[in-house]
Every structure is written in structure tokens, then in C-alpha cells.
Amino acid sequence: MEDLRIEKLEIKNIGPFADATFTFPEKKDKTKAEIHIFTGENGTGKSTILQVLASVYSHDFKNSKFKEFFKFSILFNDKHEFEMPHILGKNYTETVYELLNYFDYVKNGTFALNHHEEYDFAFFAYPGNRKFGTINNQSSHKKEINHPLQNSLNFYYEDNYNEFHNWIEDLLNQYANARLVSDILTANKYYKSIALIQNIIESICGLKVEFKMQYNPELKLVISIDNQTLDISVLPDGLKSMLSWISNLIMRMDRLKWKDDLEITKRRFILFLDEIDIHLHPAWQLKILPVVQEVFSNAQIFVSTHSPFVIGSVDGAYVHKLEKVNGFSVQVGEPFFTNDSFSYEYLLSEIFGVKSRFGEAIEKKLNSFSNLRTQILYAETPSPNDIEELKELKGFFEKEESPEISLMIGAEIRQLKKLLPHIEI
Secondary structure (H helix, E strand, O other), X not given: OOOOOEEEEEEEEEOOEEXXXXXXXXXXXXXXXXXXXXXXXXXXXXXXXXXXXXXXXXXXXXXXXXXXXXXXXXXXXXXXXXXXXXXXXXXXXXHHHHHHHXXXXXXXXXXXOOOOOOEOOEEEEEEOOOOEOOOOOOOOOOXXXXXXXXXXXXXXXXXXXXXXXXXXHHHHHHHHHHHHOOOHHHHHHHHHXXXXXXXXXXXXXXXXXXXXXXXXXXXXXXXXXXXXXEEHHHOOHHHHHHHHHHHHXXXXXXXXXXXXXXXXXXXXXXXXXXXXXXXXXXXXXXXXXXXXXXXXXXXXXXXXXXXHHHHXXXXXXXXXXXXXXXXXXXXXXXXXXXXXXXXXXXXXXXXOOOOOOOOHHHHHHHHHHHHHHHHHHHOOOOOHXXXXXXXXXXXXXXXXXXXXXXXXXXXXXXXXXXXXXXXXX
């Protein structure tokens, strides 16, 4: 499965889709992750596509909300094609078992997540508003640990905070013990996954992040943000949600039994990120995909977003634009290959269909100004009313104190005075 990747999705009669086909071209830059971005208005099926793809790999597929009324197929680049029909031929359970078997997820005809099984590929799914489950301030001590792939494709699952707490605590303890005996190589090994989380967050947010265990009065996990120690429960929503899914992803990959000893950053996996921009400041939206693309260079990543900042930030991703036609969602044209040299104005216009640069009221006045300017310029005898109205609009824009509008209107007035020097404006 070294070269496994999703190449095509055919989807029928699910959500807003009657009959749609999506192809996923390979990345051009082999040193970065392959990214596919779905965008479109609310209700066009961005999240549905991610959930359909994720549900195929889920060990809990038999409980998927799609199981009663769907037909879709997925083509992999090794040319194995799997079709999931609704009560056609094999029933969905048998078909899914066949697929799961292909990924070494089924043993002896019965699906189970085996703690002794070794993997060379994995799948993960997260929403942009991911959050930790109930956070208590006491160390949970060694409670039962779930399999690293348990609920790894459940978009609605809240993290098991106790599990995350214990994982960080164990790594920090082993790191400290190794340093006590001056075993720096072993110490660095235990700290590597923690450092990876901290470095990713710092690269996106520009914040110096550090996990610590603190007694107050019980042992609990805290986080230092630019040297200010905080309880995780009081972090801002954007930072908390991003920290939640990034930490969970790295924890699962760190705990999973792999068939080789590759670094986490070099592993092959498929990642689904739904509405990645939720709660994030635009400055963070600009950073998140480029950082993820750089860090997880061998991943295939599927993302949904409403943000031009997310799309405009990443170079070499494919954008799949969705829109409604006759009540059903379709992909508009071929996938759009991103280039980080595209302006946000261009992306807003071409990808999001937003043609206006300013608020609606300002746009109306700008249009009025443009129409009056044209009428005055090409009239044999300009109307005094038009000239007076243009003066009023000029005065209105001068009061707006917008440098951008001042430059625009100022240039137009200067040109008009040059062409019609006898008119006082």
C-alpha cells in the first residue's frame, strides 16, 4: 500500500448529489502533501463528500448514516475499485468487509481493532471546531486506553481528554527520567512528538507553546503560551480547536503500531479536515494549510472551507468548486490548481463569486459615481444636475476617510478635470 491514494469518487443520491464524479489529480510537488479543497455555498455538499470518503474506511461503517440510501464508488491509484451499492449484489456489510480487508483491517472475517496489529497506512478525520472532551483537573491515572484508530474517522467525536493527558504525562515523565541519567538520545525520542505539536502550533500562530505537568493541588496538564501558564480549558476557541485536532492526530500516530520506524512527519496517511477555518483569525487561516502541507509531506489531505485566506495561502493544492444546478450539487469545471500569487480579490471573484470589493452601500455609491462620470464625460452638454450629484458623491467619499477609496476617486476626478477643464468639480 505504499502508493495508496484516492483517485476518484463517484457519488449518487446522497445529500445534495444526484450523480457526481470527482477526480483527484496527483500532487506536482513530491516534497509536500497532496491537498484537495472543497468550497461552495452552504448546502452544496462539502462536508458530505468528506463524510462519505471517511465512512468507507471507518470500522463502524455499519452504523454510518449513509448506509441506508447510498451508492458511491472509490477508485484507488492501484486500480482497485470499490463500489458501495444500495441493496445491490453484495450487501453493504460484506462489501465494506472486503474493502477493510484490503487495508489489513479485518482478520478471520471479523472486523476488530487489534492492539497487536501493525499498520503501514492510516486514516483520520476532524472538524474545524474539534474540542477536547470533559476536562477535569485531576490526573486520570492509568485508565483503559483505546486503540489509536478507535473513532479516528468520527467527525463528531470529542477527544478523550484523560487519554491525551496520560499520553503527555507519560512522555514527559520518560523524558525527565532519561535526562536524569544523561541519556539525551532517549530523552529526545520521548519528547519528539510533544515538540512536533508545539512547533506546528508555533508555526501557525506565532506563539511559543509548551506543555507542562503542574501540581495545583493535584497533578494536571497545563500549557504555557508565551510564558503564561494556562489551563487548557480557558484557551481561546480557535487555539483550543486547532490544538485539539493536531494533538489528537499526533498522539494517535505516535501510539499506533507501525510496520516500520519512519518519523511521524514522513508517514503516509489520509486526512479529512472539515471547515478548517472555523474560529481561526485570518492570520492563522493563512498559515494552517501551508504548515500542514509542509510537515506531513506524504499525506493526502481533503479539506472543506469557506475562506479565501485558506485557499489563497497554499501553493499547489486542487480546489473543487461546488454549486447547485437545478437543485443538485455539481462540481464547476475541472479542479482549480492553486498558486499563492493569486490575489484575494481574484479568489473572491473567481472562486467564491463575490464581485464587490466594499460593503453593499459603498458599492452602490461607487456605481452611481461611475455612471455619472461616464454621462458627464460623453455628454455634448453635461447636465448641471449630474455635475452637482457627482460633487455630492465626491464629498461623501472624502468623509469616508478610506485611503483606498480616496485614491480611486481622486484619480477619477483628476482625469475628468483634465478631459473637461471647463467644468468645475
